[in-house]
Amino acid sequence: MLPQMHIYQNANRIASMVRAYTGRNRPGISRIGVVIVVIVILVVAGGVGYFYLVPPPATKGSTLKIGMTLSQSGIFASLDGNYTHFNDAWQSYVNSHGGLADGSGVHHNVTIIWYDDQSQHDLAVSQYHKLAEQDNVDFLISPYSADIGKDLIPIAQADKVPIIMAEASTAGMWVPSNPHDWAVTSMVPYWQVDFTTGWSGGYFSMLKQLITGSPNTSPKTIALVGWDITWANDDFNSSLHLAPQAGLSVVYQKLLQPDFTDPVAGFQAIIPALKSANPDIVYLATFGPVAALWMKAASQSGFQPKQWHTIEWGAAFASITGPLLASHTTTEAFWTPSFSSQQGSSFADEALFNQLLTKAGVTWYNFQNIELRMIIFQMIAKAVSQAGSATRANLNTALHQLNMPTVGGQLVVQSQGYGTIGLVPVQWQNGRIQTLFPSSLANATYVFP
Template identity: 30%
Template sequence: MALIATLALWGATAPAALAAGPIKIGFGMALTGALAGNGKAALIAMQMWAEDVNKKGGLLGRKVELVYYDDQTKPATVPGIYTKLLDVDKVDFVVSGYGTNVIAPAMPIIMERKLAFVTLFGMAVNEKFNYPYYFQIMPTGPEPLTDWSKGFFEIAMKQSPKPKTVAIAAADSEFAQNAAAGARQNAKKYGLRIVYDKAYPPPTADFTPIVRAIQATNPDLVYVASYPPDSAGMIRAAHEVGLKPRMFGGGMVGPQYASLQTALGPLLNGIVNYHFFVPEPSLKFPGIDAFLKTYQERAKGAGVDALGYYLPPYAYAYLQILGQAVEATKGLDQKKIGEYIRANTFDTVVGKVKFAPNGEWAQSRVLMVQFQGIESNDLSQFSGPGHRAVLYPEQWKAGSIVYPYEKAKR
């Protein structure tokens, strides 16, 4: 009888005991390898979110726990990491690591298990999968391939004289090639003749031959889709060679980061490039200042982006979205959470977020900014307003373009 009573008592209290356990959110993240700086910065932001939520009592009255592994910036590690998170660690949710190249390899597992999947900066990943519970926090818009470069071309076509030709240079990687594909479509839309269109291998160190080849075609516009080391190499080579298009930039990853900004300094002047947040009055979203203040304190000595304007706010925001969906649905049901995210608008540190049916933002907010008036390599120039004019979209505009590039880079 004592044994039966004990079992009965355990059966009655087990659900409550389980409910008191943490809600586990699992992911892989680039903590080593080429994108480790970005991955570590994202992780700081994600840890900040978990701490903020737990201070307020957690989700559904349960503590949040982050479970993560280093994906080494290698797509091949991703399937194993997510299998372990789900089968061994028994996490309640998974979110993605940073970037297209590590999001895509996770998709077959996510789809097989019918999970809600909030992702961090993937370029048009769901174009291949059409998965209904995929959600992407990068603000590219419902047509990610063309929305990514749309602003660059719209700005160019409003200038006088109007450009007629464009050169497209892109790294031979999934993200950059997707960006280049969108640039080709936009060039065609505006009747621009493509005079140069080539990919370069990611290990490229010397960009001078590439820039000389571009210069030989005398393009009005130069659109570059590149990763941080390539972006720095391309910008330095452009100055060395004396490249003189009317507009230069577009899809370069790197000029958003404090380390590259201080490394390049005045070489950035005149470049028109995408961004997702700059400290201009038009982009003062609720909570962003407090987030950045805490992030910047934690970034000191951590070997990550000192300012955190690019990736960290979005790494915080994509967990805000998941957390709000969990609270709203009052449970951990993947389908209910996926349906809720798809149908609702979320308040985050990067503003209001609503998703289109394909999981991209319902409305694009890819900023096009121009670096202006950079006089030195001092970080303080980049920590406040005034040196990155927001040219596009019109709703968020703060400043005007200096055109052409040759005039702006002085």
């Protein structure tokens, strides 16, 4: 049996080559020349990241340890299981490019330590205690699910280790009664009833424009169904208030108790009520694989609204629904390939992101939200560069002061700990995921019905 802990360490090959060359026996080539040649080789090779273009390290510091859990089994496995490969690709890239330089010029290799939380909350909590207290990591990164990650900030707070909440962020984490001085997230406070920050704020902004401009050909009614569980509940409540502001009439709403053993049963029971309400759009606030199961159950029961909207997809979504049922379904994402059209100073490391995806053997089409992992790695690199020395306290301070470009746009960590990276609506069209809104990013037109 393989051990649960997986530690990836890669030799710093380029740095070793430079250190091995003294220059004494080759008077025609100086050390500076070697550095220039190495940098040119890296640039020609492509993919030099915004925060990674550094000369070979003159001073080598301690290895920075980054700890997290990832679900290799259970309901969340199809959402974050293959992040292991992306972790490996980033770590290999950093270590082969001289490591991360802190504010004092000391270079640090990185090691990612991860455990399989098996999609179980209690197991994950125990593993994060181990990461903070026994593995002595310098950074914690939350798991995918807020329902697994909801009790991790107190661990970071007690052990004084900075934690970056990845996809696992929810309103209850960022309240005064849950101290979070050692926690940050890149994401906007998506639970707000706001067209800018709300999880589906961009989606409802798009619909508002459509309804205002072309009322006769636009959707008019919506039903909202979700699981009464952390993140999904936050999004459900935000969207329940945004839908009427966009000009839609809410004809049905229901929060179901989560059931991971039989996730379809509760939804199956309300299909007759949905049929009776006959909404133009059915909005599903739950995990991507669960939403796919609900859509399939509805279709098998003879119910097909004009359009489905789910708040995420993930690798298992289209394989569950099949291409016909997935067609014209909408959702939100933090990044899409159309972001490559952005040339402003707010965006950085797009080429590196695509390079790492290729090396990891994963695609954004299967793992929407993997862009948040790239943003987290950008956050770590920038925080290290701004910390005078790479102590937990210095790194935490630097994280809370971040104002930086990312693959998803400009990230500014707010005083409350959450960030400014929001979502855009996308649609499944002809087997491809197309960006719909805003116009600066759109590469397709919204199709309804």
